[in-house]
Amino acid sequence: MTKFKVLAAVFAFLTIFIAGCSSKDVEIDINALADDLKNSVPFADTLEEPVNTAYEINEADLKGQKVYISTGATAEEIAVFEAVDKQAADRILKVVESYIEYQIEEFEDYNPAEVKKLSDPVLVKKGRYVILCVSDDNAAAKACIDKYVK
Numbered sequence: 645m646t647k648f649k650v651l652a653a654v655f656a657f658l659t660i661f662i663a664g665c666s667s668k669d670v671e672i673d674i675n676a677l678a679d680d681l682k683n684s685v686p687f688a689d690t691l692e693e694p695v696n697t698a699y700e701i702n703e704a705d706l707k708g709q710k711v712y713i714s715t716g717a718t719a720e721e722i723a724v725f726e727a728v729d730k731q732a733a734d735r736i737l738k739v740v741e742s743y744i745e746y747q748i749e750e751f752e753d754y755n756p757a758e759v760k761k762l763s764d765p766v767l768v769k770k771g772r773y774v775i776l777c778v779s780d781d782n783a784a785a786k787a788c789i790d791k792y793v794k
Contacts, residue, residue: 669771670793674724677792678710681722681777685784689714691722698746699723701739705732707772719751719758723776736774740767744776768793 682691691712699711705727712722723740727733744762751758766777766785770793777785 670773672724672726672770672773672792674708674710674726674773677775677789678712678722678724680791681724681785681788682712684788685722685777685779686781687714687718687720687779689718689720691720697723699725699739699743701725701736702732704728705735718755719747719762719778721776721778723774725774727772727774730772733769733772733774737767737769740774740776744778 691714694711694713697709697711697713699709701709706725707728708726710722710724714720725733725736725740727736744765744767748759748762751762761778761780764782766775766779766782766789768775768789773793775789775793777789779785
């Protein structure tokens with residue numbers, strides 16, 4: 645009977661330990677991901693780091709960010725945000741979605757061909773992270789992001 649109790653205790657410990665490991669939050673190097681997207685996804689335009697971004701994110705929600713924007717001739721863009729927690733990431737996601745809607749309105753008159761990219765961007769929320777990639781190659785962007793979020 646003692647061996648059974650010991651085995652049961654070990655099994656219970658391992659079950660809790662494994663469950664804890666599998667539910668661990670993902671950790672992403674936002675700079676590495678943004679740079680990898682920039683270097684591995686084909687873009688028609690030149691992407692540069694802006695001095696300021698057009699995202700109106702509450703600073704209290706934001707732990708870090710790395711953004712690349714196009715020259716303005718296209719809607720191409722990379723934005724990787726790290727929020728302070730999952731609830732803040734939800735708020736950042738809403739800001740990014742609103743930003744995309746704004747960009748669609750702006751490009752409808754300026755460069756309507758870009759609306760297709762904006763209508764189907766790669767937009768991922770994973771834990772405390774929100775990732776946006778606007779390009780012509782969603783498959784390449786998704787493959788790159790998947791390396792970081794899995």
